[in-house]
Amino acid sequence: MKKCFVGDIPVWLGAQLTPNIEKSSFGFEVGAHGLIRMSNDRIAARMVEAYSSDEYHFITSPPGASEWGNKLAQKSIDGLLRTYGNLNGKHILEIGAGTLFTAETLIDSYGAASVTIVDPALHDRPSSSRITVIRKYFNSNIKFDRSFDLIISFNTLEHVPDPICFLASIAEHMSDEMALYLKLPDCGESLHNGDLGLCVHEHLSYFTSTTLDACLKANGLERVANSNYQGALQVLAKKVSQSSSPACLLGETYLINFQLNYLRHISRLQRFFDSDVYDKIGFVGCSVGLCNILNLLDDPNVDKIKLFDNDNLKVGKYIPGINTPIQTPTQDALNECKAIFLTPMNFFEEIKAGLHASFDLGPEKLMPVFPKPN
Numbered sequence: 001m002k003k004c005f006v007g008d009i010p011v012w013l014g015a016q017l018t019p020n021i022e023k024s025s026f027g028f029e030v031g032a033h034g035l036i037r038m039s040n041d042r043i044a045a046r047m048v049e050a051y052s053s054d055e056y057h058f059i060t061s062p063p064g065a066s067e068w069g070n071k072l073a074q075k076s077i078d079g080l081l082r083t084y085g086n087l088n089g090k091h092i093l094e095i096g097a098g099t100l101f102t103a104e105t106l107i108d109s110y111g112a113a114s115v116t117i118v119d120p121a122l123h124d125r126p127s128s129s130r131i132t133v134i135r136k137y138f139n140s141n142i143k144f145d146r147s148f149d150l151i152i153s154f155n156t157l158e159h160v161p162d163p164i165c166f167l168a169s170i171a172e173h174m175s176d177e178m179a180l181y182l183k184l185p186d187c188g189e190s191l192h193n194g195d196l197g198l199c200v201h202e203h204l205s206y207f208t209s210t211t212l213d214a215c216l217k218a219n220g221l222e223r224v225a226n227s228n229y230q231g232a233l234q235v236l237a238k239k240v241s242q243s244s245s246p247a248c249l250l251g252e253t254y255l256i257n258f259q260l261n262y263l264r265h266i267s268r269l270q271r272f273f274d275s276d277v278y279d280k281i282g283f284v285g286c287s288v289g290l291c292n293i294l295n296l297l298d299d300p301n302v303d304k305i306k307l308f309d310n311d312n313l314k315v316g317k318y319i320p321g322i323n324t325p326i327q328t329p330t331q332d333a334l335n336e337c338k339a340i341f342l343t344p345m346n347f348f349e350e351i352k353a354g355l356h357a358s359f360d361l362g363p364e365k366l367m368p369v370f371p372k373p374n
Contacts, residue, residue: 003039004028004255006262010295010320011043012200012288014060015313021295021321026199028206028258030251032164033214036191036206047202048161051121051137063101066313073102076154076183077110079227079234084179087112090149093173095138096156100124103131118142140169147175154183158203167219176239180221184212186233190345191254194261195370196296197289197344209233210250231346257373265370266296272339273297278304282337283369285309285351286326287344290369291319306337310354331359343369 005027029039038044063073081087088111094103095118103115107130116132126133136142151170160166170180188208190198198206207215213223216237225236272281278301283290286309294302302322308329309315315328327333334340340361342351348368355361 002030002252002255004259005039006196006199006292007296009199009292012202012291012320015286015309015317015319015326017317019318019321019323023295023321024201026201028255030255033211033218034251035163035211035215036187036251036254038201038204038206040201043201044161044204047204048159051159062098064099066311068311070101073105073154075229075232076234077102077105079183079229080152080181080236081110082227083225083234083236084150084181087150089113091146092116093118093144093148093151095119095151095153095170096159097122097154100126100131100133102152102154104128107131114146116144116146116148138166138169140172144173148173148178150179150181152181155185157182157184158205158207161204163205164215164218167215167221171219171221171239174221174239178238179224180237181235182212182237183232183234186228186231188254190231192257192261193345193370193372194258194263194265195289195345196262196265196292197287197346197370199292200288207233208250208254261370261373264373266293268371269293269341269369270297270299273299273301277338278302279306280336280338282306282308282334282340283343284329284340284355285343285347286314286319289345290341290343291321293369294319295321306333308333329355329359334359334361337365339367340365341367341369345370 008023009026011022011024024043025040027039028036031037063069087106090112092106092112092115094115097117097119103117104127106112106115107128114130118134118136118138120135120137122133157163184207187198187206212233216222220239221237222240223235223237227234286307303324305324307324307326309326314326317326342348345368352366
């Protein structure tokens with residue numbers, strides 16, 4: 001299987017003020033080096049073009065905009081410190097920052113000498129003369145007025161139209177002494193398990209540890225250290241002698257498993273809906289995966305369910321296509337539910353533990369939206 005068509009799903013822009021919906025086709029295909037790619041070229045071009053627009057809307061809360069965004073950024077920084085080491089006096093190039101949060105943190109808390117950011121979507125004014133912002137798409141033709149010790153890029157590689165070319169441009173800017181630190185989603189387990197949370201039109205490539213290594217090696221780069229965690233690849237790479245990357249033959253296997261299991265998840269959730277207890281079903285974590293599976297169900301009674309999220313930026317808003325406003329979880333509201341499904345899956349245990357700590361809920365009530373296959 002070289003292609004897997006999921007269907008017409010919402011174009012995810014996060015929780016929104018109305019339940020209005022725009023759908024576009026979504027599917028996966030296997031490309032060079034076994035890399036799994038989103039197969040809708042038309043909407044891919046639209047997504048890339050949007051980054052330079054003043055109206056660009058982040059699909060998840062970026063660092064500096066929410067406590068959750070800050071927590072994930074700090075995980076990236078902690079991984080950088082573990083793999084690269086001390087940042088005192090280092091000159092850093094950051095590609096695809098989104099906000100100034102990481103640059104300010106590296107300077108104020110970890111002693112970096114300067115951070116130069118290349119990002120077409122960044123509109124904030126730097127708070128320090130040691131931070132430079134270049135509002136452009138990164139490529140090999142960009143000229144800099146200084147040399148760098150380190151290049152970092154958090155959650156960018158999955159958004160670029162040609163990640164092989166992107167890594168080639170990075171390699172052209174690197175000396176033998178420099179290092180590259182990448183953070184990006186680890187899609188291997190989610191692809192295998194049929195997690196529909198992967199299916200977002202703005203993500204153009206879906207990396208596993210193996211395909212990331214193949215793409216790095218194709219550009220004379222090699223992983224020298226990593227600080228991965230559930231759902232994320234965090235790797236430090238350096239230049240090596242140019243070498244061809246080995247063929248990765250796992251892509252088709254991932255797609256076969258993905259199709260088998262995402263259809264299983266839809267059938268399982270439909271059985272709950274068929275039991276005629278819509279108003280007794282709750283979902284905690286209003287993420288893209290939940291949006292996708294509820295819309296693919298296409299059940300006329302879906303608006304009777306309850307939606308919960310602890311993110312105040314989502315409360316009172318809607319996920320596309322679902323006419324149920326998101327509410328803050330409370331003891332009374334959760335007690336009314338006979339079944340509570342948790343998303344997103346990379347943070348299932350964390351969300352489950354948080355609900356146990358805050359509310360008196362029996363563990364039998366709390367279930368994953370996308371359980372792992374037996």
